[in-house]
Structure formats: structure tokens, C-alpha cells
Amino acid sequence: MTPFDSVASFYEVLSDSAARIDRERPLLTEWLQRSPGSRVWDLACGTGLHAEFFANRGADVLATDSSPEMIHHAQQRRPHPRIQYQVADMRCLPDETADLVVCLGNSLSLLENADQVWSVVVEVATRLAPRGLFCAQVVNNAAKGMNEARHRVELKETEHGPVVAVKNLVPLGDKTLLSLSFFHESAPAADVGVWQSAADTAVLLHLSLDDFQIAAQKAGLHIAELFGGFDRRQFDAASSPDLVVAMAKE
Secondary structure, eight states, rough: OTTTTSHHHHHHHHHHHHHHHHHHHHHHHHHHHSSSEEEEEETTTTTTHHHHHTTTTTTTTEEEEEEEHHHHHHHSSSSOEEEEEEOOOTSSSOOOEEEEEETTTGGGGGGSSSHHHHHHHHHHHHEEEEEEEEEEEEEEEEEEETTEEEEEEEEEEEEEEEEEEEEEEETTEEEEEEEEEEEEEEETTTTTEEEEEHHHHHHHHOHHHHHHHHHHHHHHEEEEEESSSOOOEEEEEOTTSSSEEEOOOO
16 A cells, blocks of 8 residues: 555645644634634544644544545544544534534535535534634635636655646636646656556535625624635735635624
């Protein structure tokens, strides 16, 4: 078995996890400190990066993802006695109470339509403790240039050989079509390597501030914070790269 036997492994090696946590740490820390307790849910947890961050700060974390592959990778890569990993769709929440719920990395955009997003927010609200927070981050598709097709190629040298990622984003109406292809050269011998490949696709829903305002109203939450990025920049629909929303329960 090689280090790159799954798409999850490719995601891990091509992302700069340390730089991402450094960038997001101040806001993540504040959310945890403002929460009424230490029970955290990480919805669509992916590789477990945020689950590990909160667990290292004393939180008891339930980390769920609909991908068994991602959960397996997270369990292997980031085991922690305070993290419970579980394969689960964010539309089917456990019947428990949380003090802080996060859904980051544009994950809410993986839902099929705005009605499903509103439903998830409503369901989260029913499980939030009083003064609990539901914090989400999505890409701001209203920003300049986001309505154009984008193509990106990344090459990263690793101790196990080069990894190449090809990312294509094609906006189409109120959605963006995403395709990711990964290539890894391993076991080079006489300048001839063995290449592996893996691919992943997704349809990403374009979510707006209006969608979160409607969802919060339906759920009986109020928007406590609104930023255009984890650096706390003011949200501007025309220029902000992200939409970061913290919704609070009374």
C-alpha cells in the first residue's frame, strides 16, 4: 500500500494544512471560547484538520463526513481521544446537543439546493445548546471573475515522489462544476516511474448572504458575525473571496 491509495490522501498532501490553521486560528479560537460549552460538531470534516484543532484545545468533537474514504483517512491521519469520527451525511444529524457546530471548506455548497441548506441550518439549530453557535464558510460566487471558467495545475514534490493536481471549475447557472484529477509518480527506477491517478468531481451550489439570512430566520438564529474571509475583512459581495457566517442561538 502506498501513501496515495485514496483521493483523501491526495487532498492531504496538496493542501498546506499548517498555513490554513495559522490563517484560521484566531477566529476558530474565538468561536470555541464564545461557545457555552466544549461539545463541538465538525460537519463534513474531510481530513479531520479542524476536528483535531478543536480537540487539541479541550473540546469533545464529533466529526462527520459522508465519505467513508475521508473518515478512514482522518482516523488514520489525525486520531485523538477527544474525537469521534463517524460516517454521516450532514442532512442526517445525530440526536445530540452541541455547543459549537462548524461546517467549513465550502461544504454546504455540496448540497443540492437552497432548501436543503435551510433544512440543515434548521436541524442544527434544534440541537444547539442555548447561546450555541453555528459557523459556516462558503466561497463567494458573486465576486468578480467567479462567473468565468478557471483552470489550475499544481505540482508538489514530496518524499514519495511528485504529485500533480489539475483543478477545473466551470460555472453554469447557479452552480459550479468541479473536477479534480491527481497524478503521482512513485518508485522511480532508471528514470522511469510508476504513475497512479485518482479523480473526484462535485457540483457546487452558489450560496449567497440572502440564503444564510433566510436560513437563520427559519431556524430562529441570528447572524452574530459576517466576514469576507477568516482575516475578518468586511464582507463585500463584489470582491470578498469567502462568506464566513456565525449564527447564534438565544
